Amino acid sequence: MKTARRPTGILGGSFNPAHAGHRAISIAALEALGLDEVWWLVSPGNPLKDGAADMAPLAARLASAEHMARGARIVPTAIEARLGTRYTVDTLTRLTRLYPRRRFIWIMGADNLALFHRWKDWRRIARTMPIAIIARPGYDRAALNASAMGWLRRFVRPAGQELYWTKWSTPALVLLRFRPDPRSATQARALKPAWFIPITSMALRDRLTRRALPQEVPCPLPPKP
Secondary structure, three states, X not given: OOOOOEEEEEEEEOOOOOOHHHHHHHHHHHHHHOOOEEEEEEOOOOHHHOOOOOOOOHHHHHHHHHHHHOOOOEEEEOHHHHHOOOOHHHHHHXXXXXXXXXXXXXXXXXXXXOOHHHOXXXXXXXXXXXXXXXXXXXXXXXXXXXXXXXXXXXXEOOOOOHHHHHHOOOOOEEEEOOOOOOOOHXXXXXHOOOOOHHHOOOOOEOOOOOOEOOOOOOOOOOOOO
16 A cells, blocks of 8 residues: 655754744744744855845854744754755755655745745756745735746646645645745844854754755855845
């Protein structure tokens, strides 16, 4: 008898730091999509934000994600640093091969959809797994009028069908509307710019890979978007 694959959401980001908004949308997505878990991909870097002076070390960002995820079915991971993948399309392709017993859906905010056409091989991302878009205050209009939506619009699934996403063929896109959450990492850094200093030297093991973080290099490889 064939075993059903475990429905798993993937939310990528810098998590610089992880905050309650990340947690809130992940818990809402767990319920709306009937997920077993949400994996937070804590990125080593981001080509669209390359050279950010306020980017905290990967270990500190992963530690903040672990703190924010505790008690929830959320698994923070720095697996991209282990894989050495530079772009989201490569990471997602590798994950589908490494975890064949998982059925993945990519979760991203409307702010990322507005820039999706700038991501490497974004159409291949859409063909790799379904995509769930979460509304973000101030970005919905730009997202719906985004360049990528010219192609993606034909693959949007009707509202109310999101629980059936595991049966969809790709490309497939679903728009999720939760209560808007204005919290952001930018606000968190403004309130406490040196938030990462107490945890920068923490010894941390990646829960997903079950391995210690790889040694950081002075200029992290930019794996996203």
